[in-house]
Amino acid sequence: MTQRMNTEARREQIACAALGLLAERGSEGFNIAELAESVGLVPSAVYRHFEGREDVLGAALDVFRDRVYALVDAARNEAENPLMALELLLTRHAKLIESGGAVPHIMASMDVPGGRADRRAKTQGIFRGYVARVEGLVRDGQDSGQIRSDIDPTSAALLFAGLIQPAVQLRHAEGERFDITAHVARVWELFRRAVGRD
Amino acid sequence: MTQRMNTEARREQIACAALGLLAERGSEGFNIAELAESVGLVPSAVYRHFEGREDVLGAALDVFRDRVYALVDAARNEAENPLMALELLLTRHAKLIESGGAVPHIMASMDVPGGRADRRAKTQGIFRGYVARVEGLVRDGQDSGQIRSDIDPTSAALLFAGLIQPAVQLRHAEGERFDITAHVARVWELFRRAVGRD
């Protein structure tokens, strides 16, 4: 038998693995059997820790939310000023995409229509929260004078989000041939010209 | 019995209906029973005209591709110059989103990972084609001097695509409360400042 674990640790482990599968296969291809195998369990064991498939997906999204928000907060804390925080955030997104990390990948493909209503609501909430945080950075940038004050912060935040989303798709289509780091560097210049105060 | 149709017309009708359902439910929620009902047929009748579910989805994506490309080409033909073509294209995307039209909706939520390999390849091909067309507009804009020539056309095209994608998500989350037309007008100004030659 597999090494036993208390349910709290197991839940966390399963949720993380689920996030990985979700990023890899999408919610359509996500299935319990593969999830169980990826953590060295038998499918039925998953039900010791979760109500069911939807519950697992919900937990995976919670992990996702925490990671995304942590990414923004880290960039905010580590950078010298709001504009540099945005740049740092952008390059970190790019790195995650390059390494196959789940976060921005899911953010981009976030099933707009798919899935149950409550799951949809959750993903949308996560996205709103992300945008709100970026919006906060934009406001700070406006206060510090780096970002033009006549710009609508929400628009700027959505523009920022849009710097990555299409790149993720293209990355998926082209694979290695599409250099996401270089792309991000270029669109960052465009973004700065769009919102910057020079 | 339902009114008979020759298989060509029926295929087209079914493919269009399938695209609608795809936009509404996503590929995860898409099912033959609902599709059949939406065109007034019984599920098994669908198999008179298609090999199976994947075949239907493929046909729906063909319709999708044609519509998207037609949208770009129309904007290109109707506008006076490349920059105005991009603006026209953007506002038309916005209108479609507002009216619940499927096109940009699917473009945004385009299952990056989900689905069978061949279906994925198809959606990616459509996206690449879209980007390539926008890229062509950008090049034209550079030739005509409206767009800075030191900009990478691919980057600009992806930035353009990114103007809409996040907006679609937010629109879905906020519903009517999010005024997509107004948003698009604002990000267009940002886009123009980013790529324009003034």
Place this chain on the structure above:
DNA sequence: TCCTCATGTGAATCCACATTCACATCATAA
């Protein structure tokens, strides 16, 4: 040591769909 509860297992079930099939019906051409 023995009890008991939490966790893990393998073998059923269940279920939502896709898919198939034998038959009905209509259009049309001879």
Place this chain on the structure above:
DNA sequence: TTATGATGTGAATGTGGATTCACATGAGGA
């Protein structure tokens, strides 16, 4: 008018995957 092929129908059938269940096992306390 009748024969034939194309299209539609309803009732099976098949199937992948989620979920349940009876049982096994190991860890920790009495």
